[in-house]
Amino acid sequence: MRLMSKNNKKLRLAFMGTPEFSVPTLQSLLSFGHDIRAVYTQPPRPAGRGKKDKISPVHCLAELNGLTVKTPRSLKSDGEQQYFEELRLDAAIVVAYGLILPKAFLEAPRLGCINIHASILPRWRGAAPIQRAIMAGDKKTGITIMQMDQQLDTGPMFTRSEVEITDQTTGETLHQLLSNLGADIINTTLNGIDTGALEAIKQPLSGASYASKLSRDDGHIDWNKSALEIERLVRALYPWPGAWTEIDGSRIKIFETQVTTASEQISSPGETVDDNLTISCGQHCLRLLRLQKQGKKVMSATEYLNGNPISKGIKLS
Numbered sequence: 593m594r595l596m597s598k599n600n601k602k603l604r605l606a607f608m609g610t611p612e613f614s615v616p617t618l619q620s621l622l623s624f625g626h627d628i629r630a631v632y633t634q635p636p637r638p639a640g641r642g643k644k645d646k647i648s649p650v651h652c653l654a655e656l657n658g659l660t661v662k663t664p665r666s667l668k669s670d671g672e673q674q675y676f677e678e679l680r681l682d683a684a685i686v687v688a689y690g691l692i693l694p695k696a697f698l699e700a701p702r703l704g705c706i707n708i709h710a711s712i713l714p715r716w717r718g719a720a721p722i723q724r725a726i727m728a729g730d731k732k733t734g735i736t737i738m739q740m741d742q743q744l745d746t747g748p749m750f751t752r753s754e755v756e757i758t759d760q761t762t763g764e765t766l767h768q769l770l771s772n773l774g775a776d777i778i779n780t781t782l783n784g785i786d787t788g789a790l791e792a793i794k795q796p797l798s799g800a801s802y803a804s805k806l807s808r809d810d811g812h813i814d815w816n817k818s819a820l821e822i823e824r825l826v827r828a829l830y831p832w833p834g835a836w837t838e839i840d841g842s843r844i845k846i847f848e849t850q851v852t853t854a855s856e857q858i859s860s861p862g863e864t865v866d867d868n869l870t871i872s873c874g875q876h877c878l879r880l881l882r883l884q885k886q887g888k889k890v891m892s893a894t895e896y897l898n899g900n901p902i903s904k905g906i907k908l909s
Contacts, residue, residue: 613710618687620775628654697742703786710771711734714801811834812818818854852876
C-alpha cells in the first residue's frame with residue numbers, strides 16, 4: 593500500500609460495499625484514518641446447511657471496528673435519503689455494493705459518490721467484469737476509479753490502473769489482485785480528487801462492453817466450443833460458480849484443464865478420445881486435470897479414473 597504524506601486530509605466518508613472484494617478498500621480507508629460515518633452493505637442472507645442468516649464480509653469488518661452499519665433493502669425512501677444527506681459527507685466510496693444509488697444519494701456528498709470498478713472502462717461494465725475478461729481472452733484488465741452517475745458504470749474516470757491476464761490467471765487470483773489494487777490506490781486518488789489535482793475525464797465512446805451477472809448455468813460446458821474457449825471458462829469460473837459437465841448422468845465440476853492437439857481427435861465434440869479424460873472439442877481437445885464428482889472431494893484425473901474408469905468413445909453432456 594502506498595504511503596501518503598501527513599498533509600493529506602482526512603475525509604468524512606460513507607463506505608458502500610458487500611463482498612470480500614470490498615474488504616481491503618474499507619480496511620485501507622480505516623488505516624489511513626478517514627472518518628467513516630456509516631457503512632452500507634447488503635442485509636444478512638441465509639447461508640450454509642442450516643440456512644442461518646449470515647452478515648456480509650464488509651458488515652463483519654465494520655462491526656469489528658465499531659462502525660455504524662446500515663443494511664437497507666432499498667435506498668428509495670425519503671427516510672434513507674434524509675439520513676444520508678444528514679451525514680454531511682465529503683464522499684461516498686462504493687465497491688461492489690449491490691444496490692443502485694438514487695440521484696439524491698449521488699448528489700449528497702460534497703465530492704459525490706466514487707466507485708471502484710474491476711475493469712478498464714468502458715470495457716466490461718456490469719456485475720462480473722473479472723470473469724468475463726478471462727472468458728473473452730483479454731490480455732489485460734485493471735481497476736477504474738470513477739465518478740458515479742445515474743447509469744451503469746458510465747461516469748467520468750479519475751484513475752485507471754492495469755494488470756496483465758496470463759494463461760495461469762483464474763477468477764480467484766484476479767479477484768484478489770484487483771481487490772488489493774483498488775485498496776492500494778484509493779487514498780491517493782481521493783486526495784487528488786479533494787485537492788483538484790485529479791480531474792475526471794469522460795469514458796471513450798468506443799470499446800464499451802457489458803459483463804452480465806454470472807449464474808451456475810454459465811458454467812455448463814458446451815463441447816462444441818474450442819478447447820481454448822473452454823479452458824478459459826474453467827479458469828474464469830474458478831472457484832465460483834465453477835465449470836461443469838455430466839459424465840454417466842453425474843454432474844462433474846472441472847477445476848483444471850490443458851489444451852491438447854491430440855492426433856486422435858474425433859469428429860464428435862464431447863467424446864473422450866482416450867482413456868485419460870481427454871475430450872474432443874469443437875477445435876482441438878481438452879485434457880481434464882482436476883475435477884470433483886458431486887458430493888466428493890476435488891481430485892486429480894488419475895484419482896478420479898481409479899474409481900470411475902472412463903474409456904475412449906464415452907459421450908459427455
